[in-house]
Amino acid sequence: MLRGNNIKKVNSLLVRSFHSTVGNRSGGPSTPINYPSLEIENAGEKQKMNLFQAINNGMDIAMQKDSKAVVFGEDVGFGGVFRCTVGLRDKYGASRVFNTPLCEQGIAGFAIGLAAQGATPIAEIQFADYIFPAFDQIVNEAAKYRYRSGGQFDCGSLTIRSPYGAVGHGGHYHSQSPESYFGHTPGLKVVIPSTPIEAKGLLLASIREKDPVIFFEPKLMYRSAVEEVPIGDYEIPLGKARIVKEGKDITIIGWGAQMRVLLQAVNMAEEKLGISCELIDLRTIQPWDVETVVESVKKTGRVVISHEAPKTGGWAAEISATIQERCFLHLEAPIQRVCGYDTPFPLIFEKFYVPDHLKNFESIKKTMVY
Amino acid sequence: MISQSYRILSRISRNNELKKTFLTNLNCKSSSPSIIRSFCKKQNLDENFEYTNKLEVQELKHYIPCYTIMDQEGVVSKPDQDPNFSKEEVIKMYTTMLTLNVMDSILYDVQRQGRISFYMTSFGEEAIHIGSAAALEMSDTIFAQYRETGVFMWRGFTINDIINQCCTNEHDLGKGRQMPMHFGSRKINLQTISSPLTTQLPQAVGSSYAQKLAGEKNCTIVYFGEGAASEGDFHAAMNFAAALSTPTIFFCRNNKWAISTPSKEQYKGDGIAGRGPNGYGMKTIRVDGNDIWAVYNVTKLARKIAVEEQVPVLIEAMTYRVGHHSTSDDSSRYRTVEEINAWKEGKNPISRLRNYMNHKGWWSDAQEKETIANARTTVRESLVNAEKQYKPSINEIFTDVYDKPTPNLIEQQKELIEHLKLYPDEYPLNQFADSKLILKD
Numbered sequence: 001m002l003r004g005n006n007i008k009k010v011n012s013l014l015v016r017s018f019h020s021t022v023g024n025r026s027g028g029p030s031t032p033i034n035y036p037s038l039e040i041e042n043a044g045e046k047q048k049m050n051l052f053q054a055i056n057n058g059m060d061i062a063m064q065k066d067s068k069a070v071v072f073g074e075d076v077g078f079g080g081v082f083r084c085t086v087g088l089r090d091k092y093g094a095s096r097v098f099n100t101p102l103c104e105q106g107i108a109g110f111a112i113g114l115a116a117q118g119a120t121p122i123a124e125i126q127f128a129d130y131i132f133p134a135f136d137q138i139v140n141e142a143a144k145y146r147y148r149s150g151g152q153f154d155c156g157s158l159t160i161r162s163p164y165g166a167v168g169h170g171g172h173y174h175s176q177s178p179e180s181y182f183g184h185t186p187g188l189k190v191v192i193p194s195t196p197i198e199a200k201g202l203l204l205a206s207i208r209e210k211d212p213v214i215f216f217e218p219k220l221m222y223r224s225a226v227e228e229v230p231i232g233d234y235e236i237p238l239g240k241a242r243i244v245k246e247g248k249d250i251t252i253i254g255w256g257a258q259m260r261v262l263l264q265a266v267n268m269a270e271e272k273l274g275i276s277c278e279l280i281d282l283r284t285i286q287p288w289d290v291e292t293v294v295e296s297v298k299k300t301g302r303v304v305i306s307h308e309a310p311k312t313g314g315w316a317a318e319i320s321a322t323i324q325e326r327c328f329l330h331l332e333a334p335i336q337r338v339c340g341y342d343t344p345f346p347l348i349f350e351k352f353y354v355p356d357h358l359k360n361f362e363s364i365k366k367t368m369v370y
Numbered sequence: 371m372i373s374q375s376y377r378i379l380s381r382i383s384r385n386n387e388l389k390k391t392f393l394t395n396l397n398c399k400s401s402s403p404s405i406i407r408s409f410c411k412k413q414n415l416d417e418n419f420e421y422t423n424k425l426e427v428q429e430l431k432h433y434i435p436c437y438t439i440m441d442q443e444g445v446v447s448k449p450d451q452d453p454n455f456s457k458e459e460v461i462k463m464y465t466t467m468l469t470l471n472v473m474d475s476i477l478y479d480v481q482r483q484g485r486i487s488f489y490m491t492s493f494g495e496e497a498i499h500i501g502s503a504a505a506l507e508m509s510d511t512i513f514a515q516y517r518e519t520g521v522f523m524w525r526g527f528t529i530n531d532i533i534n535q536c537c538t539n540e541h542d543l544g545k546g547r548q549m550p551m552h553f554g555s556r557k558i559n560l561q562t563i564s565s566p567l568t569t570q571l572p573q574a575v576g577s578s579y580a581q582k583l584a585g586e587k588n589c590t591i592v593y594f595g596e597g598a599a600s601e602g603d604f605h606a607a608m609n610f611a612a613a614l615s616t617p618t619i620f621f622c623r624n625n626k627w628a629i630s631t632p633s634k635e636q637y638k639g640d641g642i643a644g645r646g647p648n649g650y651g652m653k654t655i656r657v658d659g660n661d662i663w664a665v666y667n668v669t670k671l672a673r674k675i676a677v678e679e680q681v682p683v684l685i686e687a688m689t690y691r692v693g694h695h696s697t698s699d700d701s702s703r704y705r706t707v708e709e710i711n712a713w714k715e716g717k718n719p720i721s722r723l724r725n726y727m728n729h730k731g732w733w734s735d736a737q738e739k740e741t742i743a744n745a746r747t748t749v750r751e752s753l754v755n756a757e758k759q760y761k762p763s764i765n766e767i768f769t770d771v772y773d774k775p776t777p778n779l780i781e782q783q784k785e786l787i788e789h790l791k792l793y794p795d796e797y798p799l800n801q802f803a804d805s806k807l808i809l810k811d
Contacts, residue, residue: 101609103606106572106603112572112573113574113577113590116561116576116577117511117578119583121576133602137569140564140569141566146770146772148544148562151545151769152543153562154773156773187771290778
């Protein structure tokens with residue numbers, strides 16, 4: 001925690017940095033960034049994969065190991081509009097990998113029925129923006145299936161995958177981040193990976209999880225994020241956050257595509273201001289890893305939470321309220337939320353709308369000098 | 371001819387490869403309709419309709435007929451179509467219908483007395499329940515709406531099971547979490563009912579797809595009302611079932627009323643059946659829902675088609691909701707007593723079967739009285755017993771949300787227990803199982 005002399009030191013740093021290199025040309029999604037890969041124990045052979053290939057590889061393994069696993073959705077048969085299901089139909093046949101009619105409520109309802117009858121549905125909603133027609137099936141049906149039957153029936157083998165988040169030019173309906181709508185629903189698990197290695201491990205865990213899982217894939221990273229991914233079968237447990245980078249002055253929390261933005265902000269804060277940031281990837285939105293977050297905040301005393309989704313009612317509100325409940329005596333500054341604005345996701349204004357590394361950098365600065 | 375070529379060209383214009391092939395085809399040969407047709411067939415662009423030069427708007431012309439074989443007097447018009455159940459089987463069917471009817475009357479009144487929170491009767495729809503249920507195998511999965519109690523009774527769901535659920539006591543298989551009438555039972559292969567209308571339809575399609583995938587010789591039947599068929603999920607399910615070729619039986623109970631909305635305000639087409647063949651390419655039958663043998667024959671055939679051909683079938687059973695929608699509804703505010711009585715007396719499914727039995731000499735007034743008296747006793751005893759039982763353990767608030775309780779659920783459960791320890795007399799703890807034990811910990 002920074003006290004006394006330390007704060008003075010940061011203040012002088014801030015003044016200098018404010019007039020230096022921070023401009024609109026620094027950073028941005030095109031800037032190469034070395035995101036630390038997760039080490040998988042006993043991983044075996046590895047292969048370079050981008051995010052969509054890692055997802056594809058995860059589904060391949062799931063289908064190979066579970067003869068009841070089926071993959072379906074709009075246009076998944078030929079490989080999917082983001083190439084995530086390429087080759088699966090040839091390998092597992094058209095009865096296990098198939099197109100459905102263009103109808104999201106149908107896809108979700110159909111998937112629930114498959115799961116209730118003992119199959120392992122891996123459903124795709126083409127964009128998270130189009131998951132809302134299926135909202136009733138997901139919230140009223142999938143989430144409550146086990147509870148309302150007294151545990152007699154469940155649709156726990158259900159996984160709904162969907163690309164989410166900003167993509168540079170997606171406008172209103174190819175950019176949304178709807179995780180907090182689902183996080184508010186008991187009975188659902190909501191997972192968002194941030195790297196190819198994690199995408200595969202979290203997807204395999206989600207498919208095998210005994211609860212219905214909504215799995216949002218950061219589409220901005222389908223091709224851009226590349227890692228050496230283990231080709232074997234491995235899982236990353238749900239409900240566990242990852243400390244991407246340890247630090248002692250401030251805790252930064254995010255998930256999905258936002259993790260790269262945050263790492264950039266963190267690097268800036270360290271380089272320019274000498275602030276040691278602890279960067280946490282929440283990975284599972286619901287149920288989220290309160291313990292890891294609280295432990296970190298108790299250590300640092302300061303928090304910035306950032307997500308692409310609009311601020312009001314966003315998941316950062318939930319996290320920040322919980323931190324406030326559990327770390328009140330440890331907090332040195334108000335919890336900051338760096339989020340999308342409370343507007344629909346705008347097309348030409350995307351660069352201004354998104355909570356980019358600079359907005360996060362500024363927020364870290366503010367929190368440190370509070 | 372040219373316009374036809376353009377039309378097809380425009381359909382494939384986004385596919386450059388296809389466009390090139392098509393143009394080559396057009397250029398090197400004379401562009402006759404048969405060439406276009408064979409090209410389309412080859413490219414999987416087959417069109418099943420004929421072209422016409424007559425400008426004509428299509429309108430509803432032919433209504434799908436309603437299959438019926440037994441009249442109100444219990445006479446079977448086509449004896450070769452009488453399923454010819456044995457005396458014992460027919461008596462079992464009849465007594466189940468009668469028992470359901472008696473139970474409905476009592477539980478309706480019991481709700482009025484505030485002893486249960488809610489109830490929905492099946493008056494007028496008893497033949498649909500028993501006729502369809504008798505045509506199915508136990509291994510066929512059921513998805514239901516909420517007015518199919520007779521189906522469950524036929525499968526072995528007992529009066530105790532029903533009343534325990536309505537009383538939400540600790541013997542309720544649903545652990546007291548849902549409103550009355552929301553049954554579910556693994557034993558009778560009934561997926562638990564939920565209130566949101568029509569959500570069960572696409573689920574039934576998924577369920578039957580799973581059966582098909584597993585190579586089972588079973589189907590899934592899904593019941594719903596004609597009002598529910600207006601929901602988007604109806605469209606989703608019908609289209610998915612047809613397109614994915616699943617062994618699903620869609621069983622619509624068209625009882626003419628969705629709460630206060632008459633079916634003429636629900637749709638303008640040929641009922642629900644009219645949507646089947648031309649709308650979704652689905653095999654469809656309309657049946658007299660108050661004729662138990664007609665319902666049985668139709669469901670039996672539908673099951674055969676579904677299981678053997680692995681395709682869906684739509685059944686629309688025409689009937690009438692004789693009772694109120696639910697205990698929260700007074701139907702006299704939107705329909706006449708004359709209308710109700712015309713159905714209650716003129717097309718009553720229970721007396722129709724009784725007349726059939728009378729012709730065979732299988733039933734007497736004494737048996738009728740005895741059956742009613744027995745049913746009354748069973749229902750009343752079951753009710754008194756159910757009311758004496760504990761409600762489920764309050765710990766069950768927190769179980770089954772997930773496969774395993776999440777950390778926040780464990781914490782919230784602890785919070786509630788600690789709170790109850792502070793105010794044990796302010797909550798009806800003595801009605802709930804194990805509460806002393808829970809508070810002691």
